[in-house]
Amino acid sequence: MIPDNFTYFAPNSLPEVWDLLRQHEGDAKILAGGQSLIPLMKLRLASPAYLIDLRNVPGLTTLEEHDGSLVIGAMVRESHLEQSPLIQARYLGIYEASSVVADPLVRNFATVGGNVAHADPANDHPAMLLAMGAHITAQSPRGTRTMSLDDFLVDTMETALRPDEVLTDIRVPRPLPHTGSAYIKLERKVGDYAIAAVGTMITLDGGVCSRAGIGLTNVGPTAIRARQAEAYLVGKQPDEATVREAARLAAAAAEPVTDLHGPAEYKRSVLRTLTARALRLAVQRAQGGGGQ
Amino acid sequence: MTQHVTITINGQPFEADIESRLLLVHFIREVANLTGTHIGCDTTSCGACTVLVNGTPAKSCTLFAVQADGAEISTVEGLEQGGKLHPIQEGFFEEHGLQCGFCTPGMMMTSVAFLKDHPNPTDEEIRRAISGNLCRCTGYVNIVKSIQYAAKKMRDDQAAPTPAPAVTEAEAVR
Numbered sequence: 001m002i003p004d005n006f007t008y009f010a011p012n013s014l015p016e017v018w019d020l021l022r023q024h025e026g027d028a029k030i031l032a033g034g035q036s037l038i039p040l041m042k043l044r045l046a047s048p049a050y051l052i053d054l055r056n057v058p059g060l061t062t063l064e065e066h067d068g069s070l071v072i073g074a075m076v077r078e079s080h081l082e083q084s085p086l087i088q089a090r091y092l093g094i095y096e097a098s099s100v101v102a103d104p105l106v107r108n109f110a111t112v113g114g115n116v117a118h119a120d121p122a123n124d125h126p127a128m129l130l131a132m133g134a135h136i137t138a139q140s141p142r143g144t145r146t147m148s149l150d151d152f153l154v155d156t157m158e159t160a161l162r163p164d165e166v167l168t169d170i171r172v173p174r175p176l177p178h179t180g181s182a183y184i185k186l187e188r189k190v191g192d193y194a195i196a197a198v199g200t201m202i203t204l205d206g207g208v209c210s211r212a213g214i215g216l217t218n219v220g221p222t223a224i225r226a227r228q229a230e231a232y233l234v235g236k237q238p239d240e241a242t243v244r245e246a247a248r249l250a251a252a253a254a255e256p257v258t259d260l261h262g263p264a265e266y267k268r269s270v271l272r273t274l275t276a277r278a279l280r281l282a283v284q285r286a287q288g289g290g291g292q
Numbered sequence: 293m294t295q296h297v298t299i300t301i302n303g304q305p306f307e308a309d310i311e312s313r314l315l316l317v318h319f320i321r322e323v324a325n326l327t328g329t330h331i332g333c334d335t336t337s338c339g340a341c342t343v344l345v346n347g348t349p350a351k352s353c354t355l356f357a358v359q360a361d362g363a364e365i366s367t368v369e370g371l372e373q374g375g376k377l378h379p380i381q382e383g384f385f386e387e388h389g390l391q392c393g394f395c396t397p398g399m400m401m402t403s404v405a406f407l408k409d410h411p412n413p414t415d416e417e418i419r420r421a422i423s424g425n426l427c428r429c430t431g432y433v434n435i436v437k438s439i440q441y442a443a444k445k446m447r448d449d450q451a452a453p454t455p456a457p458a459v460t461e462a463e464a465v466r
Contacts, residue, residue, distance in 0.1 A: 001334050001335075002313060002315075003313045004313070005293050005311055005312065005313050006293070006312055006313060007293055007312060008295060008312035008356065008358045010358075010359075010361075031359075034354065034355065034356070034359065035336065035354055038336075038354050038355070038356065039335060039336050039354060041313075042315075042334070042335075051312070051356075053358075053359060055359065102336075102424075103339075103423055103424030104349075104402075104420070104421060104423060104424050105339055105342055105349050105350060105351050105402065105424035105425070106336060106351065106354070106424060108348045108349060108350055109348075109350050109354070109355065190423040190424065191337055191423070191424060
């Protein structure tokens with residue numbers, strides 16, 4: 001399949017990227033790993049006249065804890081995230097999400113920034129990052145803007161990025177002590193989008209849940225934060241009955257559609273099960289049962 | 293809309309003026325005329341087009357050639373050296389790792405990169421590593437055996453450095 005033709009740029013700095021975005025406003029797309037954009041272009045579902053590749057822009061591959069946050073640069077490759085000892089040790093939910101994105105070959109080029117900025121509700125990172133309370137950093141000639149991922153995700157493949165802004169990094173608050181996270185995905189086979197998936201984060205304080213995060217993948221127009229379920233968990237001991245009720249509330253927050261993978265009710269049922277499992281796992285990890 | 297690129301494939305530089313939309317796999321097959329790299333699904337699923345880009349396996353149907361400007365690409369044609377099969381090729385031969393052979397170049401390129409970091413892999417690690425490469429003959433059992441064969445061969449070669457080439461009778465006479 002041959003995409004429509006376009007003009008390709010690989011600028012060496014953010015100011016050059018901004019110049020190109022201004023010159024070609026509305027006709028240009030940012031190219032990160034290209035593992036979602038290029039397939040869309042081959043199918044001619046997207047035909048940008050200009051592609052601005054970020055591969056030569058310095059400073060976008062940071063992956064470190066800084067100022068109380070985990071900073072994930074926009075051009076950090078999925079495989080880099082997946083293989084990072086820091087992520088494997090302290091951000092198990094993010095590790096689990098990165099390890100089920102597409103397949104290992106795609107992950108060698110796919111980027112975390114692209115996964116989020118593409119704003120496909122089927123992508124795996126947004127739900128997990130919602131659960132972790134992540135923020136997005138966007139830079140433009142006007143300065144640096146930070147927004148919650150909740151505000152960033154507007155609709156299917158639509159974000160709050162302004163035409164002159166570039167997503168430069170994702171910031172995840174460093175987990176408090178006694179915090180656990182998990183990401184569980186149901187897919188037919190490796191490389192598929194989730195039939196449904198759930199990311200959870202739980203912080204315990206004296207056996208009581210003091211913070212809860214639950215994000216849902218591919219069951220609505222964007223990744224969904226299950227707010228009612230989160231609120232229900234806070235202040236309670238996460239025992240089996242509480243987990244089950246939270247899972248029921250999370251499934252109720254979803255807006256799944258019937259498709260080739262099954263009817264909406266099936267997906268809601270899957271979500272209830274996955275949420276309960278991911279909550280139990282996060283609680284177990286928060287209690288110190290191996291990793292965070 | 294055209295752009296001048298230099299892409300090195302198996303050590304040999306290829307220069308061309310190409311359309312930006314030319315996919316890397318088409319550059320490899322149609323500009324460099326190296327047709328060992330296959331196009332299977334053309335939708336980022338099957339991995340038949342897998343090549344190494346600066347040592348990292350990638351699906352070359354999902355990269356534009358312009359993104360690889362200045363890069364070093366390795367394809368299946370570069371595996372055999374001086375008439376001697378690469379251990380992974382020997383493994384696929386010895387263990388019957390191919391039936392129709394269409395997925396084989398991609399399987400081998402993924403394996404070569406994988407074995408560099410995992411000299412002594414478990415079968416499960418191998419299966420995970422090749423989970424982005426599909427074999428429509430479903431010959432995975434023998435593919436895993438082939439990769440294990442290559443891993444062992446490479447470990448043995450590492451342990452016992454290659455002896456000096458045997459002197460042939462003709463050379464000895466000289």
